Amino acid sequence: FGNTMDLPRPEMFDFHGVHMTHYFTDNWEKVQNFKARPNDIVVATYPKSGTTWVSYILDLLHFRQTDAERENTVPLDERVPFLEFFMPSLYTPGTEMADMLSTLLASSKLTFLFSLCPSPSGSRAAGYSNILRHSNKIFSFSAEIVYVARNAKDNVVSYFHFDCTEKIQPEPGDWKSFLQRFKDGKMVFGSWYDHVCGWWEKKQMYSNIHYMFFEDLVEDTGREIRGLCSFLGLSPSEDEREKIRGAVQFDVMKANPLTNLEDDTTLDFSISQFMRKGKVGDWKNHFTVAQNEQFDEHYKQMMKNATLQFRTEI
Ligand code: A3P
Numbered sequence: 001f002g003n004t005m006d007l008p009r010p011e012m013f014d015f016h017g018v019h020m021t022h023y024f025t026d027n028w029e030k031v032q033n034f035k036a037r038p039n040d041i042v043v044a045t046y047p048k049s050g051t052t053w054v055s056y057i058l059d060l061l062h063f064r065q066t067d068a069e070r071e072n073t074v075p076l077d078e079r080v081p082f083l084e085f086f087m088p089s090l091y092t093p094g095t096e097m098a099d100m101l102s103t104l105l106a107s108s109k110l111t112f113l114f115s116l117c118p119s120p121s122g123s124r125a126a127g128y129s130n131i132l133r134h135s136n137k138i139f140s141f142s143a144e145i146v147y148v149a150r151n152a153k154d155n156v157v158s159y160f161h162f163d164c165t166e167k168i169q170p171e172p173g174d175w176k177s178f179l180q181r182f183k184d185g186k187m188v189f190g191s192w193y194d195h196v197c198g199w200w201e202k203k204q205m206y207s208n209i210h211y212m213f214f215e216d217l218v219e220d221t222g223r224e225i226r227g228l229c230s231f232l233g234l235s236p237s238e239d240e241r242e243k244i245r246g247a248v249q250f251d252v253m254k255a256n257p258l259t260n261l262e263d264d265t266t267l268d269f270s271i272s273q274f275m276r277k278g279k280v281g282d283w284k285n286h287f288t289v290a291q292n293e294q295f296d297e298h299y300k301q302m303m304k305n306a307t308l309q310f311r312t313e314i
Contacts, residue, residue, distance in 0.1 A: 007167060007266075010023060019189070020188060023086060034083065040106070042108055043055050043147075044145050045149075046149070049148050051148065052275075055105065057228065058080070059071075059076065061236065081098050083095055083110075144232060146228065147212065151311060152192055153283035154214070163178070165274075166267055167268060215310070215314055222242070250278035253275055260274050
């Protein structure tokens with residue numbers, strides 16, 4: 001499929017109160033009817049917060065010992081299908097791949113996944129309650145959900161570079177307007193604030209949600225792998241865990257075409273690698289002093305009552 005790069009960039013539209021492009025809604029009927037099984041694991045994230053990293057860790061934890069081939073031959077985005085992504089010409093729809101796998105690992109960026117559970121009225125999540133009627137069959141909440149969140153400043157920087165690189169994302173515009181759009185929540189998959197806060201609220205109520213932070217992963221990957229194991233009831237040997245920790249380091253994943261997603265022809269690698277920097281604090285190279293002050297002010301308004309704390313440096 002050689003002409004992917006020539007595809008026009010998609011427009012965003014309002015989809016049940018969340019900005020989306022058709023790539024994530026064209027298969028909606030199937031997404032709606034998809035039902036996870038009790039031992040399935042779904043990696044839930046806002047875009048650019050560590051989906052690939054955590055998906056790879058989970059894939060290695062589950063399959064490394066039983067299926068060594070998988071790690072060396074199958075691109076990561078096929079091992080852990082992205083459920084709502086639909087681009088038949090290039091990518092087998094996530095819902096169909098998911099049906100074929102025996103133990104499912106999958107990823108989703110749907111903001112409103114969590115509205116499957118009743119939410120206290122007046123909470124951020126309540127804003128999405130209208131989606132409930134449409135999506136209450138997506139996930140039986142017997143599946144394990146691993147949620148990964150990343151601080152807003154690094155998240156928006158990463159998202160900006162990604163949208164410049166990823167030709168099937170909407171036109172990114174310049175950095176200044178992108179930052180404004182992020183603050184306004186007019187991004188594919190909606191508002192970062194709603195996403196991270198909504199899942200945080202749900203985590204307080206449901207024991208099958210494991211809430212992780214990108215910054216913690218950078219600080220101590222081994223500790224976070226142990227945390228995942230204890231959440232999922234896995235007990236790999238220390239040696240095995242150590243091997244996985246080594247395999248998921250940024251430089252190792254960047255050098256690996258299957259995790260750097262080098263088979264993905266919609267990414268323009270002349271602009272950026274998929275595995276770009278993998279740092280905490282790269283926002284300092286992008287925000288002006290004024291942008292930072294305005295961002296902090298806006299952030300305080302948006303996160304007013306949240307017990308949710310992010311680190312913008314480690
Ligand atoms: P940067 O653009 O800041 O480099 P997602 O997988 O959700 O799209 O997130 C992508 C971000 O996670 C990118 O951030 C990418 O470099 C970073 N990332 C992926 N694997 C990583 C790893 N092993 N170590 C550190 N960062 C990683």
